[in-house]
Amino acid sequence: MTDGPSGYLAVDSGGSGLRVAVGVPGGPPSAHGESKEPVRTGARGIDPGHLLEQLLPLARALSVQAGLPRLDTAVVGAAGFATLGDGLRAELPDALARELGVRTVALAADAVTAYVGALGLGPGAVVAAGTGLIALGTDLVRWRRADGWGHLLGDCGSGAWIGRAGLEAALRARDGRDGGSASLLAHAEEAFGPMPGLPGRLYPRSDRAAALASFAPRVASCAAADPVAAGILRTAARHIAESAAAVCPAEGEPRIALTGGLFRMGDPLLTPLEEELTARLPYARRVPAEGDPLHGSVRIAAALAAGSLGLPGDDERMLQVVGVARN
Amino acid sequence: MTDGPSGYLAVDSGGSGLRVAVGVPGGPPSAHGESKEPVRTGARGIDPGHLLEQLLPLARALSVQAGLPRLDTAVVGAAGFATLGDGLRAELPDALARELGVRTVALAADAVTAYVGALGLGPGAVVAAGTGLIALGTDLVRWRRADGWGHLLGDCGSGAWIGRAGLEAALRARDGRDGGSASLLAHAEEAFGPMPGLPGRLYPRSDRAAALASFAPRVASCAAADPVAAGILRTAARHIAESAAAVCPAEGEPRIALTGGLFRMGDPLLTPLEEELTARLPYARRVPAEGDPLHGSVRIAAALAAGSLGLPGDDERMLQVVGVARN
Structure with missing residues (x-):
């Protein structure tokens, strides 16, 4: 075995690609890399071969760059892991042991790495x-999750939800139905062209949720002057607070954090959201997210190396830690 | 040209196939036929070749069966005609003239044939x-339409809308979020299996709207005992009345009719809907639909043969009448 300090490999696999960091447990990453190609999802779920194809060269290059020839611990947070992670669970631990000499592998839903990135352990x-x-x-005994059901079944208050509601209000204005907004109609025509062509352009797309979400910032931009847009954001804030309340520990003084691109929308969403959170969870303390999902993977790696994970790890859809024999 | 009385050909092309009738204008159809294959939609919209492939043999057989060798007038009502009807507009009139000797062709959106079937002229x-x-x-000067934007952008109050809202309420119950319904959750698990698998099964389907709508009858079945389900139907009723109010003539004593499979859901929907319609359109008279869209095509054919259509025909997305030279 190679001499030198023992390192970790931390991974965040999401819709915009793969982000990777290596470092010494307990310290910040010594080197970062990324691949812009999102890992494919096939009939078996997230494709472990496609993930490894991108991850292994990156991991090897970063371990050289960081002077960390041994990567004892790997933490992979992946979007879709809960429902589409069977292939990762089956293949990733052995492949990382074989190819990189990893001894401990943690596989996690991106929601878990987002959690740990934002709030720690x-x-x-x-x-x-x-x-x-x-x-x-989590109350550290078990995980609770709410929503995440996608743009047709839920994701209430998300970018896709806000954008969809904004487009409905635009079309209500066009039809002369109640609940319409002329300013959202003007924005919708600017963004998508004449409305009669919108269904024909939207429905065949495979990225319908992203297309809907692309309209959300325009809803926010109208909110100061347009009560319909403001009402959409108020309802979104309520739905977001409902999800937070469903998962927040009922005892103690739990912390709550918001993370992800939606909250860059700023005051038009955050002002009503703070009100809704205060009303529903008066005993919880709002804190800023400390870091992103990659930071969450780094933190989990440090905790594993120190033998002190302390998070519920018995739900294989959320977080699974596997010790592997080194070849 | 063949002797004998002059007949009409009436067509209703929809999601479940093609329904066809022939008869003598002013009288009821002498013969009916149908093809269960829905007309394909391709890059050019509704495929005129695929429609003709099914329609011509049916029309010829029915004209023989009815003893009507001359079909002077053809009326084709088609789902999607407003936005996907370019191919039909370009090819159908000449093809029907050439193949069947038709002299006058009316092409209509299925909403127009539904209107005329339900209310006449x-x-x-x-x-x-x-x-x-x-x-x-219509006030007989112009058509007004509202909604019909599809399950992501609107169709507010439709079967897909009610089913989607019911599934959201089921998942809210599962998550412990506000607005959940345990009885809708039990129905959803019975209909779709365990909820964690639902997104993976629903999102890849090409008939997502129909899949959502398949849950609507279960929402209705829960409404008597479940306030969440009853609330969904009350909101659906409000949305339906909003659309009716947006298109109803503001003058006179207009009639209003409801047509289509949604209204077979019965009292759980119809009771709140009658209340909403009465509140919004107190001056309008609720009447039962007199007939279906095929009946609307038959009525338009009779009116054209009598030279007295009397409906706005200048909007080519709604209704277009074409005189064609007989070969």
């Missing part, structure tokens, strides 16, 4: 939101 | 609803 609740939305909470 | 408003929902009204 303590109890609390995190809402992670962008195009979609999921809330995750 | 007078002013009023019709809501046509099943998986989707559209409202159409």
Whole structure:
């Protein structure tokens, strides 16, 4: 075996690609890398071969760059892991042991790495939101999750939800139905062209949720002057707080954090959201997210190396730690 | 040219196939036929070749069966005609003239044939609803339409809308979020299996709207005992009435009719809907739909043969009448 300090490999696999860091447990990453190609999802779920194809060269290059020839611990947080992670569970631990000499592998849903990135290893609740939305909470005994069901079944309050509601209000204005907004109609025509062509352009797309979410910032931009847009954001804030309340520990003084691109929308969403959170969870303490999901993977790696994970790890859809024999 | 009385050909092309009737104008159809294969939609919209392939043999057989060798007038009502009808407009009139000797062709959106089937040639408003929902009204000067934007952008109050809202309430119960319904959750698990598998099964389907709508009858079945389900139907009723109000003539004593499979849901929907319609359109008279869209095509054929259509025909997305030279 190679001499030198023992390192970790931390991974965040999401809709915009793969982000990777290596470092010494307990310290910040010594080197970062990324691949812009999102890992494919096939009939078996997230494709472990496609993930490894991108991850292994990156991991090897970063371990050289960081002067960390041994990567004892690997933590992989992946979008879709809960429902589409069977292939990763089956193949990733052995492949990382064989190819990189890893001894301990943790596989996690991206909601878990988002949680740990935002709040660390303590109890609390995190809402992670962008195009979609999921809330995750723990009292350190078990995980609770809410929503994350996708743009047709839920993701209530997400970017796709806000954008969809904004487009409905635009079309209500066009039809002369109640609940319409002329300013959202003007924005919708600017963004998507004449409305009669919108269904024909939207429905065949495979990225319908992202297309809907692309309209959300325009809803926010109208909110100051347009009561319909403001009402959409108020309702979104209520739905987000409902998800937070469903997962937040009922005892103690839990912390709550918000993470993800949705919250860059700023005051038009955050002002009503703070009000809704205060009303529903007066005993919880709002804190800023400390870091992102990659930071969550780094923190989990440090905790594993120190033998002190302290998070519920018995739910294989959320977080699974596997010790592997080194070849 | 063949001797004998001059007949009409009436067609209703929809999601479940092609229904065809022939008869003598002013009388009921002498013969009916149908093809269960829905007309394909391709890059050019509704495929005229695929429609003709099914329609011509049926029309020839029915004209023989009815003893009507001359079919002077053809009326084709087609789902999707407003936005996907370019191919039909370009090819159908000449093809029907060439193949069947037709002299006058009317092409119509299925909402128009639904309107005329339900209310005849007078002013009023019709809501046509099943998986989707559209409202159409006229003062005989112009058509007004509302909604019909599809399950992501609108179709508010439709079967897909009610089913989607019911599934959201089921998942809210599962998550412990506000607005959940345990009885809808039990129904959802019975209909779709364990909820964690639902997104993976629903999102890849090409018939997502129909899949959502398949849950609507279960929402209705829960409404008597479950306030969440009853609330969904009350909101659906409000949305349906909003669409009716947006298209109903503001003057006179217009008639309003409801047509389509959604209204077979019965009292759980119809009771709140009658209340909402009465509140919004107190001056309008609720009447039962007199007939279905095929009946609307038959009525338009009779009116064209009598030279007295009397409906706005200048909007080529709604209704277009073409005189064609007989070969």
